[in-house]
Amino acid sequence: MPTPGVDRWTFGVAPLAQTVELAARLRRVTGLALSLEHAAPELDALLDALAEAERRLAPLASADPAPRVGAAVDGDGRVYLDHSRHIGAFNPGFPEYEIVVDGDQATGTVNFPVAYEGPPGLVHGGFLALFFDAAIQHHNCDAGVAGKTAGLELRYRRPTPVLTDLRFVLTRSLDGGRIRSTGELLAGDVRLCEARMDAVQGDRARLPPVSPRREQPGPV
Template identity: 75%
Template sequence: MEVAVTDLTPAPAPPSPWTFGVEPLPETVEAAERLRQVIGLLLALEHPDPAVDALLAALDVAQRLLGRRVPADPAPRVGTAADGDGRVYLDHSRHIGAFNPCFPGYEIAVDGDRAEGTVNFPIAYEGPPGLVHGGFLALFFDAVIQHHNCDLGLAGKTAGLALRYRRPVPLRTDLRFVLARSADGPRIRTTGRLLAGDPAGDPAGDVVLCEAELDAVKGDRARLPDVSPRRAQS
């Protein structure tokens, strides 16, 4: 009689996400999305408006007040400057658009070496009329691919990024992206596609708008430089 043998070897623990820097403040995250929206409204404005004068006055006040609260040295407190008088360095491993309105915002779900998500480019990223500037597509792919790498606990510096523009990418439209990566040898290689949804809702009918290929050099977490945490208020 055969006896079944149960493998009691514990499953390997999932890798811890790769991080480098400190979390943004909640106020910074809220401001980023508001600023993106306001930029879109300003770019769509037909005529001078008193609301813009009020906005400029409020920004002038904010600039003066915030200028007194941030370090005078704009260099980040990283590496040999970690004990210096510079500014805090925010974690750029993932969701940069959540705290920096100069980066696109997106949603992503990671499933091992594959990931997919959605993005909607607002007016702030316009190039040709009604379309996304190609440079922002390169920025977008670099951000989401490295986000994918960092979530899997193995990332590194971008060594090469190539894009192929298949069709114009529309603004203010829900788009889907898919990523696939391999991490053999010293490099991490990822291919990505940006897709416009099929009106019938069939993913097989999605239209490819842009394709990307990115190579990253595998990094060593043990060799990452020190990053200064936020300092207590004086």
């Protein structure tokens, strides 16, 4: 079993605390906006505020959209955030979840908000695939051996409800350079979805370099 904080895989830099707060708020506000019955002046005010934020943030972001990784590590691109775990904490396009890793076993909970709805009251199946991909690779990274996803299969057993506390169970094994994982998503004892993933074991020593955050320029 890896030593916490020592053997865990990371690749990239931690998100800003402001980015984490923004992701959670955007996810909640999106759910509220999707639930509105009628056009509202409050939504117009939000659109105006977002337009102003976009105008003011654009000059602060890198003009080069490529991440500063590998051959571009010394370039002028954007900083690359660590995607090994908890991507939903800083990117509202990814689901949030809680996970506890115990070697080759992992358990956790997830609650999908309205932003991930497909059929009425149910989670879109594509978000379930995204969730399992993120959670299984999180498990791999915390377990100390991770790698690129080679295949992901899902079997939908029952419709998965939004706005419901669900639990999941993950199991993995190493087999001839492959990481083979299985997962189950459950509502109580009812199995909603099953996942199977194969990943190619990576070598941390061969990971490309990643640029750290750069110091802010001093006053002119």
